[in-house]
Amino acid sequence: MESIESICKVHTLKVYQARETVDPSYDFFARFTYHTKDHRLTPDQIRVFCMCNMPVNPDHLMICCDTCREWFHPGCVSMSEDMVRRVTAWNCPECANSVRA
Ligand SMILES: [Zn+2]
Ligand SMILES: [Zn+2]
Incomplete structure (x- = not known):
């Protein structure tokens, strides 16, 4: 498994796809919703x-x-x-x- 150890930008998929330039080392997109209260991602099985x-x-x-x-x-x-x-x-x-x- 890889983890992200530095600052990165996580966009929603929609925003990510709308961007003209994407830096693969900084720009990520999330198909998931991050719940800040209990640090959970949904869906959590990936x-x-x-x-x-x-x-x-x-x-x-x-x-x-x-x-x-x-x-x-x-x-x-x-x-x-x-x-x-x-x-x-x-x-x-x-x-x-x-x-x-
Ligand atoms: Zn193999
Ligand atoms: Zn591949």
């Missing part, structure tokens, strides 16, 4: 995938690692969607590295 730590977007094709069972975006692991459709066994870069090491 599973993120891939090395980009994004929640699943059903519009995007993803590939599952045979070793760690994590899901990855083809673009994040330098694959085309075509390659993903053809591949039968696949290991994510991290698992592939640890096998070689």
Whole structure:
């Protein structure tokens, strides 16, 4: 898991998408509501995938690692969607590295 340790700007998704320039190291958006009273986010169950730590977007094709069972975006692991459709066994870069090491 990654955490944010410095100051960042969190926008609502609407504001975020309306911005012309977004600095990925400072600008974040929230699909969630943060409850300041009890420090809770709703919805509070969120599973993120891939090395980009994004929640699943059903519009995007993803590939599952045979070793760690994590899901990855083809673009994040330098694959085309075509390659993903053809591949039968696949290991994510991290698992592939640890096998070689
Ligand atoms: Zn990704
Ligand atoms: Zn893996």
